[in-house]
Amino acid sequence: MAEEPQIISAIRILFEVIWTHLRLIFEILKALFRFVVPPTPKEVNEDIILITGAGHGMGREVALRFAKLGATVVCIDINAKGNEDTLKMIKQAKGKGFTYECDVTDREAVMQLAQKVEREVGEVTILINNAGIMPCKPVLRHSEKEIRTLMDINVNGNLWMIQAFLPAMLERNSGHIVAMSSMAGKMGLRNLVPYCGSKYAVRGIMEALALELHEDPRDTNGIKFTTVCPYIVNTGLCHNPRIRFAGLMKTVEPGEAADQIVDAVRREYHEITIPSDLYYTNKIFNLFPPAGGRILTDFIGTGLDPHD
Template sequence: MSKPNQSRGGVGGGGASGSGNNNDVYNIVLLIVDLVMLVIKFWLTIVEEIIKMFTTRPETNVAGKFVLITGAGHGMGKEMALQYASLGAKVICWDVNEQTNSQTVKEIKQAGGSAFGYVCNVVKREDILELAGKMRKDHGFIEVVVNNAGIMPCHPLLEHNEQETRLMYDINVLAHYWMIQAFLPEMLERNEGSLVALSSCAGLFGLPNLVPYCGTKFAVRGYMAALAEELRLKNPQCNVKLTTIFPYMIDTGLCKNPRFRFPNLFKLICPKVAAASIIEAQRQGLEEAAVPRHFIAVEKVGRLLPKKAMRLINDFLDTGVDSDKH
């Protein structure tokens, strides 16, 4: 009786082994197919992106759509508000300063555009959420949200006090989170819309006298990249566009003491030019865009070089921001 049992056990074991071998072969074939597809898609994507570099991308029409801009009372916020309005957008201006914000709205209306002004301290999450609810009630869907409000104290790290540093992170970073929590859910529900975040070239390169500021702008870069991946994995067909902007020093007065060894090469950017470039990037649906555009490529190449080599180049160019306390 023992032999038949052994025979049946041998047959059963052989069947399990055969099944295991078949599974192994199947998994190997599947892996090979996946690798082949990866290589094909990889190179097709490379070719596609190279072609895009030499072609004009289509721009979405913002006419008749609501565009919300924080910090619209002055500087880049005001310039973007004026230009969006000139394109036919209905601009919603948020700023903590009622007087300057009202002036932006007034100028837009005088030029024949459509604008609405609201006072909002973006440091306060409750105020943002409450005002966002009012926006939906009064205006409906907000198609484009531009997180622009920011402050830029310029002095060495050890000269920053606690209040100044906390306020910088509250405005430059945390306010972005509250804005996204307020407006992104409806964008996802409708599967449309655009979120724009103003980082800075200080979010690409570390700069003296801007240590906390660089920290906030690197944070903007990081959270936008992470959010893009989160949305992509949650819904590969997600049509909500995320655009991170890295402007160089713009002539708005925010950067008080710029320093240039070669002024013609690194001069301040005109606000009108910068605003037009930002709006173009948003309308084209770019994930990242520097102003000027080539700065992102410069940063990527710089990361391939040894630190000491890059520092030699930085010292030679001698471009940056001097302290606003001296």
């Protein structure tokens, strides 16, 4: 086969560059429009929503809110009592719910869970990977067991759940995967070195997964992704928050965070921070050189002191 003339290749690349610019401009305009006119929240009354870490904190609050919207909520937690308490609250509010005890770090148990949920409840349409732990101390005071456990729950737990529930979503080209990252997954914080690493990993997993499906030869446009990056939420994980300007950087209550998470899922946002203004603050923060970022961090004076 004859090689394509150089002039033809140059013209082809030129048109490709023009087409790429037009697509970029369109996406920028669309984003600006959506900033002014947010998407209409989708109904979830026919969805089966599985939430890990549903036995307390934000997981419980999110479960209750989706149940009130008519969704069937599947509550997953290793803490059977807390999980059952969440289910009781759902039932008291006339909602539909199921509970399953599962250790998300056990891949085989997660695979069995997926089969059981599909058999007993139905195919999960929205997966919310919420389970996580947050030990808070200087990195040299972490034991090997603490770090391995943190990574198993915060990182591997996400991967096992995705491997268990994504195949069915791919088959029907429909589904929504939600991951709980953190502002600690967008910027480093003292006393949270392993935790920051795990939450950066969660964001990386979600970004890479979205790109992998985008490049999949199958039609995967029906599968959505949302990454949630909360600031300090008053769930009991943050024992010693240090906030210099409390009026500007206040601790967020679980109910308030849950409202924003549910709204983001229903509007199919790609990524949110809680509070929302931190999304833009963080982007501005990242424009500074590392030394400048540390100067701003010293001035803001926000972080977490060790738990023990």
